[in-house]
Amino acid sequence: MNNEHSSHPLRTHPTKPIISVRNLKKYFPVKKGLLIKRVTGSIKAVDDVSFDVQAGETLGVVGESGCGKSTLGRTLLRLYEPTGGEILIDGIDLASLKPQELVKQRKSMQMIFQDPYASINPRLTVASIIAEPLRIHRGLSGTETRDRVAELMRLVELNPKFLNRYPHEFSGGQRQRIGIARALALNPKVVICDEPISALDVSIQAQVINLLGELQQRLGLTYVFISHDLSMVRHISTRIAVMYLGRIVEIADRKSLFAAPRHPYSQALLSAVCVPDPKRSNSNEIILEGDPPNPARPPSGCRFNTRCPFAFERCLREEPELTPRADGHLAACHLERTTLEDFKGRFSE
Numbered sequence: 001m002n003n004e005h006s007s008h009p010l011r012t013h014p015t016k017p018i019i020s021v022r023n024l025k026k027y028f029p030v031k032k033g034l035l036i037k038r039v040t041g042s043i044k045a046v047d048d049v050s051f052d053v054q055a056g057e058t059l060g061v062v063g064e065s066g067c068g069k070s071t072l073g074r075t076l077l078r079l080y081e082p083t084g085g086e087i088l089i090d091g092i093d094l095a096s097l098k099p100q101e102l103v104k105q106r107k108s109m110q111m112i113f114q115d116p117y118a119s120i121n122p123r124l125t126v127a128s129i130i131a132e133p134l135r136i137h138r139g140l141s142g143t144e145t146r147d148r149v150a151e152l153m154r155l156v157e158l159n160p161k162f163l164n165r166y167p168h169e170f171s172g173g174q175r176q177r178i179g180i181a182r183a184l185a186l187n188p189k190v191v192i193c194d195e196p197i198s199a200l201d202v203s204i205q206a207q208v209i210n211l212l213g214e215l216q217q218r219l220g221l222t223y224v225f226i227s228h229d230l231s232m233v234r235h236i237s238t239r240i241a242v243m244y245l246g247r248i249v250e251i252a253d254r255k256s257l258f259a260a261p262r263h264p265y266s267q268a269l270l271s272a273v274c275v276p277d278p279k280r281s282n283s284n285e286i287i288l289e290g291d292p293p294n295p296a297r298p299p300s301g302c303r304f305n306t307r308c309p310f311a312f313e314r315c316l317r318e319e320p321e322l323t324p325r326a327d328g329h330l331a332a333c334h335l336e337r338t339t340l341e342d343f344k345g346r347f348s349e
Contacts, residue, residue, distance in 0.1 A: 019053035024085035026075045043296045045071040047246040058223040060237030068246040069226045073192045110183040114195040116175035127163040133185045152181040173204035193225045242266045245303040251330040262331035264308050
């Protein structure tokens with residue numbers, strides 16, 4: 001990694017990050033035409049995103065549906081080919097690797113998908129599902145593979161006696177544990193969690209979140225945790241990045257973000273979180289007008305200006321940079337505004 005990266009304004013920790021993303025872009029072409037499809041534009045799902053993640057921490061990524069957070073997670077692992085930018089994981093730029101080189105790096109980075117039934121093959125037994133990465137990347141004998149699969153099942157709190165069962169014989173939470181075991185088979189350093197609890201019953205979500213936290217402590221994992229559930233993100237994350245229309249608009253540590261969000265969009269998101277306390281009302285909820293703009297034609301200037309209640313002339317013509325603020329936040333906003341009084345006590349520890 002060169003000096004340009006080490007002195008980048010997003011670098012908030014003196015040590016070398018395990019994930020370092022710079023100016024990442026993922027555009028999907030828009031094609032029109034009845035017989036001959038012509039590219040007429042592009043959907044900017046991820047547009048010039050930069051951030052760092054330290055080893056052993058969890059970066060939560062939140063935002064409305066369609067903001068680009070899941071596309072970001074898949075692009076980080078090159079499940080989607082990036083349109084531009086750098087993706088450095090443990091010092092290796094994944095964006096520049098050739099396919100054969102990328103396969104070798106798959107061992108250090110894995111993904112937990114949203115739907116635990118759609119992401120695993122229903123025709124394979126649990127043993128075959130978990131053993132698949134071992135078969136591809138390691139030359140273990142049959143006995144060694146079976147022992148490793150049994151070890152992984154115990155790690156995710158599943159009974160190894162169920163090795164020969166099929167996915168339909170398990171509940172949703174158990175199927176997600178199978179997906180987690182498969183992701184951990186090769187001892188990865190980085191795990192991308194793409195809404196891993198949204199398809200589960202509420203009663204099971206906390207169990208899976210607690211399991212992920214325990215595994216992180218035991219194995220030294222680094223997570224990028226993508227979710228729309230702010231309460232779960234707050235529970236598991238070290239820092240949180242807020243996305244809007246393909247860009248990160250704010251990054252802050254968990255406590256600071258929930259106590260005093262700096263960006264108007266972050267303020268609106270957090271104000272809508274239900275607080276399970278009848279003594280605290282949602283009277284300060286910020287209602288945003290309209291819908292997010294079309295990502296194929298984002299507005300000029302700040303992308304949030306069409307819905308922001310504080311937008312002024314500069315917001316319409318100049319796109320704000322993600323810059324450090326006095327309280328350690330990184331926020332992309334032309335205003336130096338906080339609603340500390342609005343949020344004080346809502347998310348007390």
